[in-house]
Amino acid sequence: MTQQIVTASRLADGRVLFRAPEGWSTDIHDALVFTPEEAAAAVTRAQGEPTRVVGAYAVDVDDAGLPLLGRERIRVFGPTVAPYAAQLEA
Amino acid sequence: MYQYDTFDHQLLADRVAEFSDQVDRRLTGALTEDQFRPLRLMNGLYLEMHAYMLRVAIPYGVLSSRQLRGLAAVARTWDKGYGHFTTRQNIQFNWPRLTDVPAILQALADVEMHAIQTSGACIRNVTIDPFAGVAGDEIADPRPWAEIIRQWSTLHPEFTFLPRKFKIAISGAIEDRAAVRFHDIGLRVIRNDAGDLGFRVWVGGGLGRTPRVARELRPFLPAAQILGYLEAALRVYNLHGRRDNKYKARIKILVDEIGIDAYRDQVEAEWHAAGGPALVVPEAEIARVADFFAVPDYVTLPDATVELARWRGADSGFDAWMGTNILTHRAPGYAAVTVSLKPVGGIPGDITADQMDAMADLADRYSLGELRATKEQNLVLPNVRQDQLHALWSALRSLGLETANKGRVTDIISCPGQDYCSLANARSIPMAQEISRRFADRRRLDTLGPITLNVSGCINACGHHHVGNIGLLGVDKRGAEAYQLVLGGDAGEADSSIAQITGRAMTAEEAVDAVEVTAAVYLDRRQDAETFIQTFRRIGVTPFKEAIDAAR
Ligand code: SF4
Numbered sequence: 065m066t067q068q069i070v071t072a073s074r075l076a077d078g079r080v081l082f083r084a085p086e087g088w089s090t091d092i093h094d095a096l097v098f099t100p101e102e103a104a105a106a107v108t109r110a111q112g113e114p115t116r117v118v119g120a121y122a123v124d125v126d127d128a129g130l131p132l133l134g135r136e137r138i139r140v141f142g143p144t145v146a147p148y149a150a151q152l153e154a
Numbered sequence: 155m156y157q158y159d160t161f162d163h164q165l166l167a168d169r170v171a172e173f174s175d176q177v178d179r180r181l182t183g184a185l186t187e188d189q190f191r192p193l194r195l196m197n198g199l200y201l202e203m204h205a206y207m208l209r210v211a212i213p214y215g216v217l218s219s220r221q222l223r224g225l226a227a228v229a230r231t232w233d234k235g236y237g238h239f240t241t242r243q244n245i246q247f248n249w250p251r252l253t254d255v256p257a258i259l260q261a262l263a264d265v266e267m268h269a270i271q272t273s274g275a276c277i278r279n280v281t282i283d284p285f286a287g288v289a290g291d292e293i294a295d296p297r298p299w300a301e302i303i304r305q306w307s308t309l310h311p312e313f314t315f316l317p318r319k320f321k322i323a324i325s326g327a328i329e330d331r332a333a334v335r336f337h338d339i340g341l342r343v344i345r346n347d348a349g350d351l352g353f354r355v356w357v358g359g360g361l362g363r364t365p366r367v368a369r370e371l372r373p374f375l376p377a378a379q380i381l382g383y384l385e386a387a388l389r390v391y392n393l394h395g396r397r398d399n400k401y402k403a404r405i406k407i408l409v410d411e412i413g414i415d416a417y418r419d420q421v422e423a424e425w426h427a428a429g430g431p432a433l434v435v436p437e438a439e440i441a442r443v444a445d446f447f448a449v450p451d452y453v454t455l456p457d458a459t460v461e462l463a464r465w466r467g468a469d470s471g472f473d474a475w476m477g478t479n480i481l482t483h484r485a486p487g488y489a490a491v492t493v494s495l496k497p498v499g500g501i502p503g504d505i506t507a508d509q510m511d512a513m514a515d516l517a518d519r520y521s522l523g524e525l526r527a528t529k530e531q532n533l534v535l536p537n538v539r540q541d542q543l544h545a546l547w548s549a550l551r552s553l554g555l556e557t558a559n560k561g562r563v564t565d566i567i568s569c570p571g572q573d574y575c576s577l578a579n580a581r582s583i584p585m586a587q588e589i590s591r592r593f594a595d596r597r598r599l600d601t602l603g604p605i606t607l608n609v610s611g612c613i614n615a616c617g618h619h620h621v622g623n624i625g626l627l628g629v630d631k632r633g634a635e636a637y638q639l640v641l642g643g644d645a646g647e648a649d650s651s652i653a654q655i656t657g658r659a660m661t662a663e664e665a666v667d668a669v670e671v672t673a674a675v676y677l678d679r680r681q682d683a684e685t686f687i688q689t690f691r692r693i694g695v696t697p698f699k700e701a702i703d704a705a706r
Contacts, residue, residue, distance in 0.1 A: 077251035
């Protein structure tokens with residue numbers, strides 16, 4: 065059965081957000097897992113918060129609640145390449 | 155360098171105030187996202203996968219040390235301490251907050267920089283040869299013309315809503331280092347038989363989904379007539395360009411559809427109707443702008459042949475760097491130095507705030523305070539005394555910026571790909587990093603000689619894979635990353651060519667292996683001192699295809 069989470073970008077700083085029980089969270093572990101119908105409704109509701117979030121959409125997840133697609137995983141965990149700054153420190 | 159006048163300063167002050175107000179209105183909800191998006195894009199602000207991204211224009215790639223310090227301050231204060239030089243001689247910051255952008259734009263304005271027209275369907279930052287004004291093979295300096303075009307195109311009311319973005323490049327030297335035949339309009343500085351300065355005008359080149367080598371619009375246009383002629387060329391495009399389909403909206407498609415002759419006829423008619431050859435940039439204005447780019451006061455020096463030979467003999471690292479990263483300078487005793495932003499396993503084009511500050515100091519100490527950003531995502535110190543090259547190299551080494559690989563297979567050009575970019579199909583940077591590690595060995599680099607290698611994360615081709623001798627294109631294979639290997643591209647005017655597909659898309663690992671196979675086929679088949687691209691042209695794509703297939 066398809067399970068989904070709902071994600072969006074925070075308007076003020078563009079950071080990745082997930083729909084959580086209490087509003088939105090930057091932590092994937094807080095993300096609510098929805099059925100596709102519930103997720104679609106949550107995406108629609110997000111349009112009612114235009115000064116908070118931008119571009120909400122639903123993402124398919126596995127049983128651990130992590131996105132199936134590589135692109136969405138990168139969005140969750142950040143760039144897979146350490147910025148050059150971090151390499152220098154390493 | 156060009157210095158802002160009161161008009162330029164006022165324009166930026168007005169723009170910062172305007173955008174601050176727009177951001178405020180967006181945050182309070184007075185503007186919807188649909189209303190705000192085009193406004194932020196006009197100021198170079200994108201919303202990417204993890205955050206906003208701000209693209210700052212470096213006009214035709216020319217930077218003062220003061221400006222580079224300004225960019226370092228932006229990276230340190232409002233970003234994560236680094237920036238990324240792009241293939242269009244610009245710089246991108248990957249993590250700015252929307253709420254900080256007005257302050258960032260103000261800080262940029264303080265050092266005579268901005269992000270206007272780095273996005274959107276308008277005339278973008280003009281790109282030129284990064285060695286403009288100093289290259290030994292230069293016919294005439296393209297910088298004054300780039301500046302004249304910059305002033306004309308900035309907020310040009312007629313060309314603010316074109317069918318699509320519009321890119322102009324100018325090359326002023328014998329060797330085309332600006333890829334003039336892969337731009338919407340490419341200008342190549344030439345002199346006619348009478349010795350008059352002018353441009354050979356190319357139109358309809360480009361990469362992306364539909365790569366095209368530009369066609370000749372005019373064999374010679376007197377230089378002073380450039381703005382009137384560009385205006386006519388853009389007007390015809392603006393009238394006919396396909397606004398209904400963004401994949402067909404670039405000028406290359408218009409030229410394809412109506413043909414170069416019909417397009418030329420319309421441009422000439424439009425130009426003559428508006429005044430034709432009588433429409434010139436006034437001589438006094440050309441002279442005024444050219445003055446900003448006057449030849450600096452070089453010290454009269456002999457070439458430092460003896461010292462250089464001694465240092466090269468004593469130090470193999472310095473010797474390797476001299477072998478790849480130095481370009482002959484027009485002034486005796488000087489050299490133009492490429493500072494590679496491609497350390498082994500690094501992220502092409504990335505630079506930390508500390509390195510930016512240090513490079514600014516080195517520019518002050520060794521290069522008359524000036525730097526250039528290149529479309530290969532490196533930096534150039536254009537005016538270095540040969541007798542100071544060893545001291546400069548030692549300083550670069552302490553910063554980790556002494557990589558000796560300009561024009562070598564590890565001088566990889568790469569777009570940000572799926573690590574940052576919303577549009578990507580696949581990651582680009584890890585591919586660049588892995589190839590860079592595989593080919594890191596000095597002897598291997600030298601054996602392979604000049605090769606360009608370009609990686610794009612999707613068909614938009616920001617990594618210019620179509621013009622790489624070796625190109626990798628990220629594609630989506632049922633939700634998984636895959637890469638197509640293309641071979642035989644060349645960005646230079648004389649031998650412009652679009653790379654050919656070698657076969658099916660591969661996994662990342664297979665693709666890196668295929669690059670190795672490609673290198674092996676070249677070494678096996680090359681004759682005499684043939685470069686990679688020369689061998690490719692002689693034997694074609696088939697031997698490479700076969701070897702790659704056999705290895706899979
Ligand atoms: S080529 Fe594609 S993935 Fe790379 S930066 Fe451009 S749009 Fe993004």
